[in-house]
Amino acid sequence: MASGVVGLACSMGSAPAFAAGDDPLSAIDWLSQSVSTPGAGKAGKPAGPVKTIEPPVTSEGALPVTVSSTSLDIPSPDSVGLISPAVSGLPRNLWGAGLSDEIARAVIRDRMESLPALRQLFLTMLLAEADPPIDAGNDGRLLLARIDKLLQIGALEQAAALIDIAGDGTPDLFRRAFDIAILTGREDKACERMQKAPGLAPTLPAHVFCLARGGEWDAAALTLTSADKLGDVDKAQTALLSRFLDPDLFEADAVPPPPSPVTPLDWKLYEAIGETMPTGRMPIAFAYAEIGPQSGWKAQIEAAERLTRAGTIAPNVLLGLYTERDAAASGGVWDRVDAFQAFDAAMQSKDKTRIAATLPPVWARMQEAELEVPFASLYGPPLAALDLPPDVARIAFRIGLLSPQYEAIASAHKALDETEIFLTGLALGDITGLRAPDMMGRAIAPAFLTPEISDEARMLLEGMRLGEAILLAIEDIQRGVDGNVSGVTRGLSLLRKVKLENVARRTALELMILERRG
Template sequence: MRTSAVGLLSLLCLAGPLAAQEGKSSGGPLSAIDWLSESVATPVAAGTSAPAPVIDEPPVTKAGGALPATVTTSALDGPSPDGVGLIAPKVSGLPHDLWGVGLTHEIAERLVSHPDDDLPALRQLFLTLLLAEVAAPVDADGKGELLQVRIDKLLALGALEQAAALIQAAGTPSPELFRRAFDVALLTGAEDRACQFMAEEPHLAPTLPARIFCLARSGDWDTAALTIRTSKALNQITADQEALLSRFLDPDLYEGDPVPKAPDPVTPLDWMMYAAIGEPLPTEGLPIAFSYAELGPRAGWKAQVEAAERLTRAGTIPPNVILGLYTERDPAASGGVWDRVAAFQAFEAAISSGDAARVAATLPEAWAKMQEAELEVPFATLFGKPLQEMALTGEAGDIALRVGLLSPYAETVARKRKPATAEEAFLLALAAGDPSLVLPPDSLGRAIAAAFREPTPSTEAKALLDGNRKGEAIIVAIDNIGRGVQGDLRGVTEGLSLLRLVGLESVARRTALELMILERRG
């Protein structure tokens, strides 16, 4: 059985993990990403001042939106950057005083160390924590330390557009935030806008590789070439940098020569230049954020599909993206991703036809392929409702029930469906909100039912909740459930209990249904 749950989100920590520092007194940043491009020469530490955020600005919805077209300013006595968010409390379901009396460094450590393999519902909850508009921690001093940690974690989860929008909401970026915005722009196809913004903001002091790249992008090849020669003569760039930059400026001149070895780690700027010289680096072994670079037309269809699968599995892009790519054209071959494409296309055509017999014939194979790729919840989001409108029986009927229970329409499904087995009875009771009235089918079901019968959070989570540190308690609850997925069923009870005690009832139900239906047990 599979031991990881999804990645809303895959991106990054295999090649570029976030690392918490030992203590705030060290003076270093609370988080760090080793694959960020050195786009500015003297990036400030996370602890230095940043402009106050502009909170009345609408969030961006397009990639690259972290780079404002015009510079915005705000009053010096404005709210703390650490309180900036994209989701209001009435939408997120989280209180405005989410962090309570929690301290910045302790909150940051929990965010940074949180693993990236949550169940889909928990991944969405964690993303909401990162994006929520809440009060800054009590010790926030306007430096935006927690804001940067949140942005870095979003990058680590592959949520590039969300990170871009959060940077935009914070107002004019500091050099540290611009470094992140620059790389987001590179990976989402907005590099020209990033270069323009850098040119208009002299205080950002672009590094030589970034300056040369932007000069070339603007068509100023002569100045770019001169900058390379001068920088090499003054030992301001390494021999490897000089080789790659020179080849980037004139690939034809180096035709037949060995391609410069890729650096470790690869930065988005490196990746862009290798792609430009016709030697694109595969993104599969890179942090998940790089998958964004292959979503656009500059990548082949297979690469686009595989990148979209990684990001959809991570929950950071909407399911409609993979729907569009899966159905874009006929599969070019068989095996692997092509078999998933073929099965998906056959089912999508069947569901569009409204022919129940065709749906019954194609659903089992499509569902098996979605299970193989751990894309069951996105599939359910796309097709949960139309499947409930068809009279399906047998294997297709059983699958349709589970798809419906994983969809946003689970409660409606529970009201309309009559159980055929004890397991179905438990699942339907769970979707309706009271599984404690039905006999659980197994040990996992008993652990879930206990949380609904008599919520009992872990000692750590309860202490945090009682100490007015609700946000940290929620993170602990998510971690407890993750421990339960690996076999410690007490963690399931404790984690679901805490979610229910803090009012996240719908999240607790969706998580419990995913625990029961998805193959995510250790």
């Protein structure tokens, strides 16, 4: 799946509140305490949250935050990326004159409800090669914020790739690499890395887990027993690790209740004792743990739907799962499987009668699951090439406009009504003289006729803070989806102003076609 990371990103969870000098700008409460960090107490007993990208505080406290000390011969980790400017369409000075902490705060804000085109733009920004902020040091605080956001939106393969480039030699980066490895089924590699790096001192639970994974069960048991006697691990963790090491010995005992929050290591330990916890209500990153063959088919499909909806895995993964075998029951996910299989078989047969009969039902199922854009990327172009009955052709046209080939499809289409004329104009970037068919269309139109950005966006652009201006546009458009339609005008205007025309058009089409309006 890693090979598709760049292509997926370029196809264009909530973060904790921040109080200066208090909580870190970027922290995930479900990260495993896999290695000891400065300020930690006894093994397995971390001393509070790990302060990953908090600005340093000196006794004088008089220097402005823009003053920093950076070794000129060591590149800042914040410049690490997977996508070059030539591919991303974003300039190398994306963050410009912005400050690391302010950019990090903007990055970690919640955008999970954004439209698909905007989610892909955001993902591309997280993965883009870019010059570090002007105050960046060598601590990689923006890199950590980007990685944490990737974890929060379920982009584990992409986060792992960033860490591979940056290196996992620090406790903060290794902790993230360790959890990614667990959730993607590569825990043995992570344990091997831990053993070969003396600077990565494992905490008790991680040490016991890795000893056992390496076949050293007696050493793991002895380590746990000694730590328990010394009070270096809490009773609940001891009970879980003891059952993990020897499940038969505790077969008659009640399974320890899961902690809150559950970490990836906790999840793996419960899975190992035969008490796998469903990931549906967990952070989306945990869905990765259930898309592999070790999980049941239904769990795999539901996990893949979450990740596909978030835009972090390729639609082909879901296609493969939907068509793997016959549905086992009816209702919910099985209705989607049935509808998808019937339509896919019709497309394979190239029988237009069958396609016309199966397209409306599968499209309704995709709308229910908010999987319209992934579906369009799979079937939009071939559907557009078919001569279908008018009622079905209307659906096919909208599906085509949600695909990456929207412009070519619009150029070749003969519009059937006023709405299709407007949609065609949006796809081609020219709505001069066209009438907007509804309120959303009227909010979109000014951005393509007389674009005008907000005062806040103008200040960011004039201050050479392009990246933050783009993030503001994403948020403005989302506010428009939620009901404040003026945000749509402002956000789309800014995207066009900074030459993100493709994103602006795709977003406008999604605003018109998808049922995401507040």
